[in-house]
Amino acid sequence: MRSRTRFECWPLRAEPRPRPACWSDRIPDTEVHNAAGPANHWFYLVAEGTNPGGGKPSSPVCAGGPDSVTGLGIRTAGRIWMTALMQKTSFWKYADARVATLNAVTQLYPGDCARFDTVKAAWDAVSVPAQSAEPGRPGDCGQSAPSFSLNVAPTAVETLPGGTATSTVTTRTTSGxxxxxxxxxxxxxxxxxxxxxxxxxxxGGSSVLTVSTADDTPAGTHRITVTGTGTDGSRSAALALTVRQTTPDTCTGHEETRTGSLRAGSAAYQPEGGYYRTSVTGTHRACLQAPDSADFDLSLLKWNGRSWQVVAEATAPGTMLTHTGPAGYYRYRIQARAGGGDYNFGYDTP
Known part of the structure; x- marks a missing residue:
């Protein structure tokens, strides 16, 4: 008798996964699959560009990058990436990948200025900086048009009314x-x-930006646009300025605590804009303290495989939110219905 092999199809479970699309100095500490976000973004830009049309999604560049990138097609992008991977070594970093792909395009397409410029522009577009070891533009291409990038660090600062906050504006020449x-x-x-x-x-130089506030500067988080204007146009980067109010009472006695600030109509997700996972059924507890003059709501959301679903709510800051639920992925949403200001948040997981 011939034996039969039984195959079973198991359903795939979608899990929430924040994938940063822009490189930053936090990428080396990011989970390896999530850290691939800038590389995926780069490949799409090389293959399709920023605005490919034909029903394909647009892919905007990161702060400080070029105005746009024109794609080369997926076959060309694949050849360049696979050739670059032949140079891969242990402990590869994004800086190494940038150098390897520029070497690859010069090997595959000698003297091809357009392809070289596209690969280079795509790395600039995902905020991977130029490297001293990368090859220069092919000699017979002539001098490329002048262009530059602009970034601010840190991208978020805070102060009390009447105080100051600083951030460094960095520029670099990307061509010409x-x-x-x-x-x-x-x-x-x-x-x-x-x-x-x-x-x-x-x-190539930098400048220190100092923002001074007045005693009556409204509390909350304000988006400041930093613009650099040169001979070939302007580049912009965003700086989030949080003006603190009087600090509310702290939620104490919890495993995890967080602080933040919201303006009316805005929301924040905790922990740190992400989520947490529990492997057992148990009780979730949380506390939110906000200014008396504000109306803040606190919600606990659970990932159901397709979207986030609210499983518990508390509409009176200062009271405890408690929910008993199964294992899974969870996060908290803090929403300012009216008013704004600083909040303190604490929570316990099963």
Whole structure:
């Protein structure tokens, strides 16, 4: 008798996974699959570009990158990436991948200025900086048009009313000759003032931005746009300025605590914009303390395999949210219905 082999199809369970699309200095500490986000973004830009059309999704560049990238097609992108992987060594970093792909395009397409420029622009578009070991533009391509990038670090700062906060604006030449860039800031809250030191830089240089607030500057998180204007146009980067209010009472006695600030109509997800996983059935407990003048809601959400579903809510800050539920992925949503200001949040997991 011939034996039969039984095959069973197991359902795939979708799990929430935040994948950053832009490189930052936090990528080396990010879970390996999530850390592949900038590489996936780079490949799509090389293959399809920023606005491929034909029903394909657009893929905007990261802060400080070029205005746009024109794709080369998936076959060309695949050849370049696979050739680059032949140079891969242990402990490869994004800087190594950038150098390897630029070496690959010069090997596969000698003297092809357009392909070289696209691969380079795609790395700039995902915020992987230029490396000293990368090859230069093919000699017979001539001098490329001047271009530059602009970034701010840190991207989020905070202060009390009447105080100051600082961030460093960094520029670099991405092609052509260096150029002079004049720096400005917009979107400042009432009573705030921005000063750059120096107010203009040659690309490759940096400037310190100091934001000074007044005693009556409204509390909350404000988006400031930092703009650098050079000979080939402007580049912008966002800076989140949080003006703190009087600190509410702290939720104490919990395994995890967090603090933050919200303006009316905005929301935040905890922990740290992500989620947590529990492998057992048990009780989730959380506490939210917010200013008395504000109306904050606290919700516990569970991932059902397709979307986040609210499983418990508390609409009176200062009271405890308690929910008993099965194993799975969870996160908290803190929402400012009216008013705004600082909050303290604590929670326990099963």
């Amino acid at each position: 000759d260096p150029q002079n860039v004049t720096l400005t800031a917009s979107g400042l809250p009432d009573g705030a003032r921005a000063v750059f030191d120096p107010p203009s830089v040659e690309t």
